[in-house]
Structures are given as C-alpha cells and as structure tokens.
Amino acid sequence: MSEQLKTQFTQRIVALQQRIDSIHQDFAEGRNADWSEQAGERENDEVLNALESEAKIEIQQLSNAITRIDSGNYGICLECGEEIAEKRLHVQPAAIKCIQCAD
Template sequence: MTDLMTRKAALEKRLAELDDRLHEIRDELVSHNSADWEELATEREEDEVLEGQGLQGQAEMAAIRAALDRIEAGDYGFCTRCGTEISQERLDLLPHTPFCKACAR
C-alpha cells in the first residue's frame, strides 16, 4: 500500500511538472511576433520543436491520468491488455505504463 501511495505521489508530481511545462510552452508560442524575417523564420522553427514537446507532454499527461484512474479503481500494476501483473522494475521505469513487457511489444 505504501509503495502504491509513493507511486501515486510521484505520478501526481510529474503531472504537475508537465502542466507547468505546457503552460510555459504555450506562453512561448504566443510571444513570438518578430518583425524581422530571419528572426521570424528561426522562431517558427523553434515553434515546431515546442509544439512537438507540447504534444508529447499532452500524451504523457493523458497516460498519467489514466494510471491515476487505475490506482483509484484498484487496477494499477496490472496489464490492461492481458491482466498480467506488471513487474516492479517496469513500473519503476514507466510508472504510467498500462502494459506488461510482453504486451508492450
């Protein structure tokens, strides 16, 4: 039970970090208004990178929310595909994973 609460706290902390980062990305994206064409081109390239990071962050946040839902439902730590218990080592690396190693392939 303590391990589960530790994992829940870690997931909630990561969710908050991602939320902060996504707000920073949004603020950065709306702040670009350079009049210089060269600077504007560079800003647009940077925007593409930021947008990619934002999409990755949103996907991770969705996975974390799903993991938190599984904790609440009592299903956390079990593969959503086959029902097998997910190894602690795998959960240590990917605490929000819904799949055991075999099903993740």
C-alpha cells in the same frame, strides 16, 4: 505505496502542465519583425508544438495510471491480466501492458 505513486504522478503532472503553460507564454510573446529571425522562430515553434504534444500525452497516461491505482488495477496488464514487472513500472510508470504483451 499507492499513495506515494499517486503523489509522484501528480507532481509530474503539475510539472508538465507548467511546461505547457511556459510554451503557451512563449507563443503569446509574438514574433520578431526581422524575416530571418522569423524563420528560426518558426522552427522553434515546431519544436515547442512537439514538446507540448508529448507533455499532454504523458499527462493523460499519468492521469490514467492514477485512475488505475484508485480502482486497484495499477500494475495489472490490460491484455493478459498478469502483473506488470516492477522493473517495467519503474522505467515506465504508466505502463498498461506487461513486457510480453507490449511486443
């Protein structure tokens, strides 16, 4: 089970990294000379920056989850030391706290 999770997390990290690479490629393409087009592109840049930030955060969370799997601590609440419910881990695989401690 833990190897399967690590594989899933690693695949997700690769997909997120590809998204980041795509965002960087979009930025590298340059901007339109038309001022009205540039305004729209700036708005798109803000969205792309937000998506990149979210992807980087998720990559870090998944990397941390892989580390916890390797150390045998995956699924254990960092706050109280109890097991994190499987349903919670299914919804949020990188969860580090049980539902009670997360509140």
